[in-house]
Amino acid sequence: MIFQVNLSDxxxxxxxxxxxxxxxxxxxxxxxxxxxxxxREVAARTRVNRNTIAKxxxxxxxxxxxxxxxxxxxxxxxxxxALQKQQRMKIIEGMVRDFYVQGYHFQISPEELRAxxxxxxxxxxxxxxx
Amino acid sequence: MIFQVNLSDxxxxxxxxxxxxxxxxxxxxxxxxxxxxxxREVAARTRVNRNTIAKxxxxxxxxxxxxxxxxxxxxxxxxxxALQKQQRMKIIEGMVRDFYVQGYHFQISPEELRAxxxxxxxxxxxxxxx
Amino acid sequence: MIFQVNLSDxxxxxxxxxxxxxxxxxxxxxxxxxxxxxxREVAARTRVNRNTIAKxxxxxxxxxxxxxxxxxxxxxxxxxxALQKQQRMKIIEGMVRDFYVQGYHFQISPEELRAxxxxxxxxxxxxxxx
Amino acid sequence: MIFQVNLSDxxxxxxxxxxxxxxxxxxxxxxxxxxxxxxREVAARTRVNRNTIAKxxxxxxxxxxxxxxxxxxxxxxxxxxALQKQQRMKIIEGMVRDFYVQGYHFQISPEELRAxxxxxxxxxxxxxxx
DNA sequence: GTGGTCTAGACCACA
DNA sequence: GTGGTCTAGACCACA
Numbered sequence: 088m089i090f091q092v093n094l095s096d097x098x099x100x101x102x103x104x105x106x107x108x109x110x111x112x113x114x115x116x117x118x119x120x121x122x123x124x125x126x127r128e129v130a131a132r133t134r135v136n137r138n139t140i141a142k143x144x145x146x147x148x149x150x151x152x153x154x155x156x157x158x159x160x161x162x163x164x165x166x167x168x169a170l171q172k173q174q175r176m177k178i179i180e181g182m183v184r185d186f187y188v189q190g191y192h193f194q195i196s197p198e199e200l201r202a203x204x205x206x207x208x209x210x211x212x213x214x215x216x217x
Numbered sequence: 218m219i220f221q222v223n224l225s226d227x228x229x230x231x232x233x234x235x236x237x238x239x240x241x242x243x244x245x246x247x248x249x250x251x252x253x254x255x256x257r258e259v260a261a262r263t264r265v266n267r268n269t270i271a272k273x274x275x276x277x278x279x280x281x282x283x284x285x286x287x288x289x290x291x292x293x294x295x296x297x298x299a300l301q302k303q304q305r306m307k308i309i310e311g312m313v314r315d316f317y318v319q320g321y322h323f324q325i326s327p328e329e330l331r332a333x334x335x336x337x338x339x340x341x342x343x344x345x346x347x
Numbered sequence: 348m349i350f351q352v353n354l355s356d357x358x359x360x361x362x363x364x365x366x367x368x369x370x371x372x373x374x375x376x377x378x379x380x381x382x383x384x385x386x387r388e389v390a391a392r393t394r395v396n397r398n399t400i401a402k403x404x405x406x407x408x409x410x411x412x413x414x415x416x417x418x419x420x421x422x423x424x425x426x427x428x429a430l431q432k433q434q435r436m437k438i439i440e441g442m443v444r445d446f447y448v449q450g451y452h453f454q455i456s457p458e459e460l461r462a463x464x465x466x467x468x469x470x471x472x473x474x475x476x477x
Numbered sequence: 478m479i480f481q482v483n484l485s486d487x488x489x490x491x492x493x494x495x496x497x498x499x500x501x502x503x504x505x506x507x508x509x510x511x512x513x514x515x516x517r518e519v520a521a522r523t524r525v526n527r528n529t530i531a532k533x534x535x536x537x538x539x540x541x542x543x544x545x546x547x548x549x550x551x552x553x554x555x556x557x558x559a560l561q562k563q564q565r566m567k568i569i570e571g572m573v574r575d576f577y578v579q580g581y582h583f584q585i586s587p588e589e590l591r592a593x594x595x596x597x598x599x600x601x602x603x604x605x606x607x
Numbered sequence: 608g609t610g611g612t613c614t615a616g617a618c619c620a621c622a
Numbered sequence: 623g624t625g626g627t628c629t630a631g632a633c634c635a636c637a
Contacts (some may be wrong), residue, residue, distance in 0.1 A: 090240045101613090110314070111321070112321070113321035114316065135613085142613090143627075144625080154485055156489075156624080157625040158620080158622090159621085159622065159625085164333075168323055168609095169429055174429065175325065176333070180333055180337060182315065184337055188236070190309055190342075191242070192296075194616075200309070200338075205304070207313040212327050226423075229417065229636060231637090272636085368609085369578050370574070370578050372581070385609065386609080386614085387609085387610095387619095396627095401610070402628090415609090416613090417611065426582075428584050430589075435585065436585070439583065443576060443594055445496070446602045448499050449600075452503065452540065453568070460569070463570055468591075468617060471578075525622085
């Protein structure tokens, strides 16, 4: 797992770390039980403060993506979702709506939008879960 | 155009305004050339500070969604985009990627995800543009 | 809302703050929509660092107990629970089990334990919700 | 006495050991005078570091749950408590209060809470002590 | 004014 | 070694 931090990104650094871990888990690069690099290690390699990485890991733990155990390290959890289905669908729907709205304003045709959804989707399908 | 401001939303007020305008334009509720309600009018109706509305309008103009003609008001632009196609596609792809990542962690099956994309997409297609 | 911080408590400071807010909400001292004292204000009064209070508020927001809105303040949420019923019951059962185990080792009779449950329970019953 | 160590548990390993012993004693699985398995034996079976088990036993002794007789092993104590009654009640009350607070935020009705207390309590009553 | 992010550095509990 | 907590202080976005 190699982290890429972009300080000029509008996204905060700790969110970038979170999203990269979530992406790695979703694409199967990181599997349940895998150990994440230590906080101090990531901090050193990305030249980001330890506390910022710790914040990202804490956030990931709260989202049930990872498990942190003092003295042992942080590990990928085996996928339990805390939120209720209804709430999850609402969030997902909001993301899709925003996607279409942005697509419209970017003057990207529905066909192109569909193609993007297809193309990007293929990366995640190998890891299909009911 | 009636604005709904939800102070309990995690989204900031000015972004709520922005997103509502963009949504209205994308779904055809607002058409190019339509005049937006005046800032002070929106501020009065939503009981939100005028500066906040002004910030939203400024942001919308920056994104080329609207055009402000001093002394006349703000109008829906007829769809020009400042960003290069490549940059726009990158942003769109990021949104789709985030959608799949979130879907994975929410344990929503690819089939369901696709269904959401279809369902939400239909709302926009009736107002389709090339 | 007045906070009491005990530095020699085994519980961490930010957890003390969290628990006090949750207690106040559960007993009706704080009602949905009520505004919490500002982070800086709590920090000044308790002589605890601003970041520590901020951490408590962030945690409370993640637990859906409060809502924080930059520029406006933090407010008591109107009680939505993110966790699934099954998970919630598991946590609750664990707490009760620990309570009985501790009671046994403290040589407190089942009658006394029951009395404590009754007595403490009365504070919360006025705010009964289905 | 067979120990189940769950490394994925948020609870630290030594506390898991402690709690299991206390639970076993409270439910009568272990009776006063019973010998606990040797530290190195537990360490071997659970694949946990010997120091961690030793820490758990030390903590249990501090809480007067067990007694270690050097050269002979560790034995379940016959129920003496170091803390004053008043202090013990304070701790117990705190646990009950936390239970109700959590129940409130989990939107579990007082009736259900009471039912949980009843149900869990029955497991301990068969082994009731004054 | 409000909350959010980040740093640098200290200290602690746990394995 | 590991992660967690806390401080002091800076800077930012939002209302």
